Amino acid sequence: MHEPFSNISQLARRGFLGLAGVAAFSDWLFSRPRVVRTLFAKDELAENDGSGGGSSRGLPPLKITDVRVIVTCPDRNYVLVKILTSEPGLYGVGDATLNGRELAVAADLEKHIAPLLIDRDPEQIEDTWQYLYRGPYWRGGPIQMTALAGIDLALWDIKGKRANMPVYQLLGGRTRTGALAYTHASGRDFAEVEEVARRALERGFKCVRAQVAIPGLEGTYGTPGNKTPEAAAGRVANMAELPATEVFEPAPYLRVVPRLFEYLRAKLGPEVELLHDCHEKLDPIQAARLAHDLEPYHLFFLEDCLRPEYKESFRLIREHSTTPLAMGELFNSLWDCVPLIKEQLIDYIRCDLGHIGGITAARKVAALAELFQVQTAWHGPGDIGPPTHAANVHVDISIPNFGIQEMVFFPEVAREVISGGPEFKDGYMNVSDAPGLGCDVNEEAAKKYPYRRAYLPTARRMDGSVQDW
Numbered sequence: 001m002h003e004p005f006s007n008i009s010q011l012a013r014r015g016f017l018g019l020a021g022v023a024a025f026s027d028w029l030f031s032r033p034r035v036v037r038t039l040f041a042k043d044e045l046a047e048n049d050g051s052g053g054g055s056s057r058g059l060p061p062l063k064i065t066d067v068r069v070i071v072t073c074p075d076r077n078y079v080l081v082k083i084l085t086s087e088p089g090l091y092g093v094g095d096a097t098l099n100g101r102e103l104a105v106a107a108d109l110e111k112h113i114a115p116l117l118i119d120r121d122p123e124q125i126e127d128t129w130q131y132l133y134r135g136p137y138w139r140g141g142p143i144q145m146t147a148l149a150g151i152d153l154a155l156w157d158i159k160g161k162r163a164n165m166p167v168y169q170l171l172g173g174r175t176r177t178g179a180l181a182y183t184h185a186s187g188r189d190f191a192e193v194e195e196v197a198r199r200a201l202e203r204g205f206k207c208v209r210a211q212v213a214i215p216g217l218e219g220t221y222g223t224p225g226n227k228t229p230e231a232a233a234g235r236v237a238n239m240a241e242l243p244a245t246e247v248f249e250p251a252p253y254l255r256v257v258p259r260l261f262e263y264l265r266a267k268l269g270p271e272v273e274l275l276h277d278c279h280e281k282l283d284p285i286q287a288a289r290l291a292h293d294l295e296p297y298h299l300f301f302l303e304d305c306l307r308p309e310y311k312e313s314f315r316l317i318r319e320h321s322t323t324p325l326a327m328g329e330l331f332n333s334l335w336d337c338v339p340l341i342k343e344q345l346i347d348y349i350r351c352d353l354g355h356i357g358g359i360t361a362a363r364k365v366a367a368l369a370e371l372f373q374v375q376t377a378w379h380g381p382g383d384i385g386p387p388t389h390a391a392n393v394h395v396d397i398s399i400p401n402f403g404i405q406e407m408v409f410f411p412e413v414a415r416e417v418i419s420g421g422p423e424f425k426d427g428y429m430n431v432s433d434a435p436g437l438g439c440d441v442n443e444e445a446a447k448k449y450p451y452r453r454a455y456l457p458t459a460r461r462m463d464g465s466v467q468d469w
């Protein structure tokens with residue numbers, strides 16, 4: 001197979017490769033397609049079709065034998081992925097829940113992705129990620145990236161169980177004793193927010209995200225307002241079959257929020273870390289004003305000021321304020337993060353591991369962020385399942401540039417279906433040393449809670465026009 005190259009070098013050495021020589025050589029080359037083909041022939045290489053990446057610790061080769069998609073509604077909808085392997089009893093559990101579009105992800109997994117995985121080697125996580133991301137040609141988007149995250153988490157779970165190690169060990173081992181956590185305090189007025197925040201502090205939290213209902217508006221993101229907390233958070237209980245509509249106006253919002261934080265600082269003192277979520281509602285100049293007006297109250301960060309399409313507009317906010325900025329829960333591409341990180345336009349990148357492609361994606365975002373002194377603050381809401389919360393914490397405690405972790409407490413009924421997941425203690429989250437991610441799904445219990453259609457709320461302005469929720 002080295003024949004053509006040695007011929008060229010011999011010809012060149014002898015000075016034979018003049019113009020006529022080149023013409024003769026190309027005639028010769030193209031008259032010998034078999035030789036050229038042999039240069040790149042597959043039979044010379046070991047084939048990588050994802051079905052055999054070598055063995056771990058001398059263990060026998062492993063194959064994926066089944067991919068089960070479990071859609072269940074213990075109080076709210078979850079989509080879980082269970083990947084079974086050729087080793088008896090060895091399986092992985094992932095979470096592929098996308099609030100309001102659960103069945104689209106479940107269909108993608110069942111109809112399109114599962115057939116591609118059978119007989120593949122579950123240990124080849126990176127190869128599987130690349131294959132599922134770039135393979136379908138039509139890459140990206142929240143539905144496909146959530147499906148991919150579900151697979152990715154299940155594969156990391158398998159690898160951990162196979163190695164008999166928690167996933168954070170596979171990611172490089174502990175960098176910290178726990179992940180600093182924050183919870184939500186919401187209320188209809190300042191006093192109610194204070195009361196809820198005080199309860200959180202008593203429970204051990206050192207960091208609290210505060211949201212208050214805006215007087216005169218019908219429902220405000222993240223607050224009970226005149227709706228049940230369940231409806232505000234997008235739970236299915238008490239929800240109509242179609243989405244609720246909230247009303248948002250920037251002027252009263254921009255007046256009230258700085259006064260909330262003035263109030264909370266005065267009541268709660270300087271030490272508690274306070275955060276606020278704008279939930280992608282503002283225009284750039286509105287966000288710049290809010291970040292500026294909040295400066296005296298020293299927020300830990302101001303979250304998701306702008307719609308996810310307007311990354312460059314963070315420059316405007318930066319130019320006007322020293323309030324730390326966080327962004328990213330609506331991102332579903334690794335590349336969404338790049339402009340914000342490389343220009344240091346934000347301080348915290350807060351992708352949702354469940355919607356950007358799982359641990360394999362998160363470790364790349366974290367590594368990029370590390371190089372630009374940006375810290376992580378992965379999205380940790382109630383509408384992603386315990387395996388994603390577990391993945392958050394496995395990454396948090398094994399990277400150098402972790403910032404903070406959003407968290408929720410899951411209701412008992414959800415725990416009946418999905419066990420395990422991170423634990424909260426004295427302001428920090430942690431995972432156990434159980435091999436893998438540390439979560440399991442009870443398929444029998446899941447059947448007791450069939451899927452119920454549910455939507456997140458939507459929002460409109462006073463004049464009836466559409467507004468980001």
Ligand code: EZ4
Nearest residue numbers: 099234277381382383406456
């Ligand atoms: O409203 O995930 O920071 N947390 C959040 C979440 C989102 C929900 C929407 O489904 O913004 O609570």
Ligand code: CO
Nearest residue numbers: 277303304329
């Ligand atoms: Co948010």
